[in-house]
Amino acid sequence: MSAEPTPLLEVEDLITRYPVPRGVAGVIARHPRLTVHAVEGVSFTVGRGELVALVGESGCGKTTTAQSVIRMVDNEAGSIRFRGRELTGLSARALRPLRREIQMIYQDPYESLDPRFSVRDTIEEPLLIHGVGGSNDEREAKVREALERAGLTPAELFIDRYPHELSGGQRQRVAIASSLVLDPKLLVADEPVSMLDVSVRAGILGLLDRLRQEGMGILMITHDLSTASHFADRICVMYLGRIVEDGPAKEVVRNPQHPYTKALISVVPKRDPREQTEPQVLQGETPNPVFIPSGCRFHPRCPVARDECLSVDPELRRAKAAESPEHRAACVLV
C-alpha cells in the first residue's frame, strides 16, 4: 500500500475474540457459548517514524488490538507482520528476540513500577531478562543512556531513587526508559498520559514525538481525540471491533466523514468557551460486543442510517469528500 518497502508493522484482517465464561452452572444448564467479538477485521500499518493513534470508546477493541500486536493475547485470524515477519503462530521461544524490538508503555505509572525496585533496577531488568547489555559497567551505561533519552537528566539525580520519590510524569518517564533500554523499533503506548496531570502530559507526548522523529514507530491507544490530533500522523477511529474511519490525523479531525466520527468530534469540549459547538450527543452507549448489530454495526445509533444500513456491512473506502486519498471511512454514504 505505501511506497516504502515494508512498513514496520502490518496488521491485516485481525480478528480477536474472547469466550464468555459460562461457569459450571452455565455449562450444566447448557447455556449457549457466547463470544466477545473484540476485534473483527482490523487492518492498519505503522511505518518507521510514524505515530498512529487508535481512537475509540471503551469496548471498541483498541486495547485488544494492541495486545494482539504485542502477542499478549492470541488472535483468531488475520496476520500481524513485524518488519515483514509473521508474528502469529510463533512460539514463545521464537517470539522472545522479537519482544525486544516491540515494547509496551502502560497507562498507569503508579501501578506499572515495582515500588521496591530502584530506578536502576527497573531499567536494568529488561536487559537481564533478555540476557543483553554485556558487563555490569556496560549495563550501567545503557541504563543511564535510556534515562537521559527519556528526559530524566542528569541520570545520577534519578538512578538511585525509588518510585515513591518521583512525580507521576517522572514515573512515566522511568517506564518509558525501561522500554527504550532494549532499543525497540516499535512502541505500543496504551493511554500513556491519561493518568497524568495536564501540566506534564505535553512533556511525555513531546518525548514520544522526539522518539518518533528518531525513527521509532509508535502505536498509541487513546480515547482522547485532542491528543491524537496534535501528536499522531494518522488516526484510526474504532467502533465495536472495526476501524470505521482512518486517515491523516488533522484531516480526520477537521473533516470527519463517518457519522460516528462526526458525533465523537462534536462532543469533544473545546478550550475556548466561545467556540463550543452544538454537540451531537448520541444516545445510549456502545452496544455489547457479544451481540454485534447486523449490517453496519453503527446503524442502531446512527443519526443518518437508512434501510440499506441494516443489511450492508460497509468496507473502508476512500471518502469522496475527503482531500487526502488515504482518508477512508466505512459508511455507505461516503
Next chain:
Amino acid sequence: MTDRRPVIAVEDMHVWFDLADGAELHAVQGVTFELRPGERMGLVGESGCGKTTTILAMMGLLPSSASVSGRVILDGEDIMERGESSVAPHRWCDISMVFQGAMNAFNPVKRIGDQIVEPMEMHGTASGSSARAQVRDLLELVGISGDRASRYPHEFSGGMRQRAAIALALACQPKVLLADEPTTALDVMVQAQILDLLVRLTRDLGLSMILVTHDLPVVAQVCDRAAVMYAGEIVEMGQMSDIYHEPRHPYTRMLFAATPDLLGDDEVQSIAGVPPRLDRDLIGCPFAPRCDSTFAPCTVDHPRSLQVETGHTAMCHLNDRLVVGAAGA
C-alpha cells in the same frame, strides 16, 4: 428568589492536615468565593491543589486529621460555626455532592431505588410510598426509566450508574450540588450525556453547581465561571471566557497552553517542575519556581488577590503594577 444574593459563600477557608510525623500540611489556604442561584462554577487545578479538599470541607466531610477554619455561609447562616452539629442538618438537604467515583460506590447487593430512598428517610424528607414515587421521578429526571429502580447496580452501565449517583445526590432537593470529577472515568460520548444532564438540571431546577475537574475544556463547555486553584489557593477567578481570552495569572495561561485543543494548531507545552510541598512555609509566590514571567517581588512577597476587572480576580504580582498604574492615571 433574588438572583443577586449568593446561595452559598465560602470565606477565608483554611484546611490543615496533621501528618504522621507531627508536621502539618496546609492544603487549603484562604479560599474565598461565592455562588449564585443557578450558577455553574468550575474549580480547576492539578492534583493536590486542594480542590477536592475545599468541597469536602464545605460538606463537613473531612477526616478527623483535618482542622478547618473559615466560614461557609448558606442562606445567611455559617454552617461551619459549630462543626458537625451545624453542618449536619444541611448536608445532603441543602448542599449535596456527587463523589469522585460515585458510580462505583453503590452497594452491589441493594437495589438502586432502595439506595436512593435511604437519604430521604434518614433526613426525613420523604418515606414509604411517597419516597418510592420520588425515586421514580428522580430517575426519570436523570434519564433512567423509573421501572429500573428495582434493579441492582451491576445491571446498569457505567453511564447509567453515574446518572443514578446524580439522582442520589438530588434525593433531598438540595440547592447546591458539588460534583467531583463527575465524568473523569467515562467515555467522551457518555461524558457529553452527563454534562448535558448537569447543565439541564441546573437550568431546570435552579440548582447551583461546583464542578471540580482538572479538565479545562469541560469547564469551558459547562461553566459560567471558573476558579483556578494552585497550591491551596484560588489564583484566578472570573467569567470563563475572560479567563481563557485574557488570563491574568501565568498559571492559568500555561494550563491552557498545556491542554491540547481538538482544532488548535498551537504547540502544546508542559509546565516544568512540580507544585510546592504544602507541609512547609512558602516564601514569595508559590508558582514562582514554575512561572515563565517572574520578576523581583515574586520570590520575596506573596502576591495579593486583586480585582483586575469586574468579577475577575487574580493573585499575581504582574497585576500589582497594572492596578497601581491604573490608580495613578
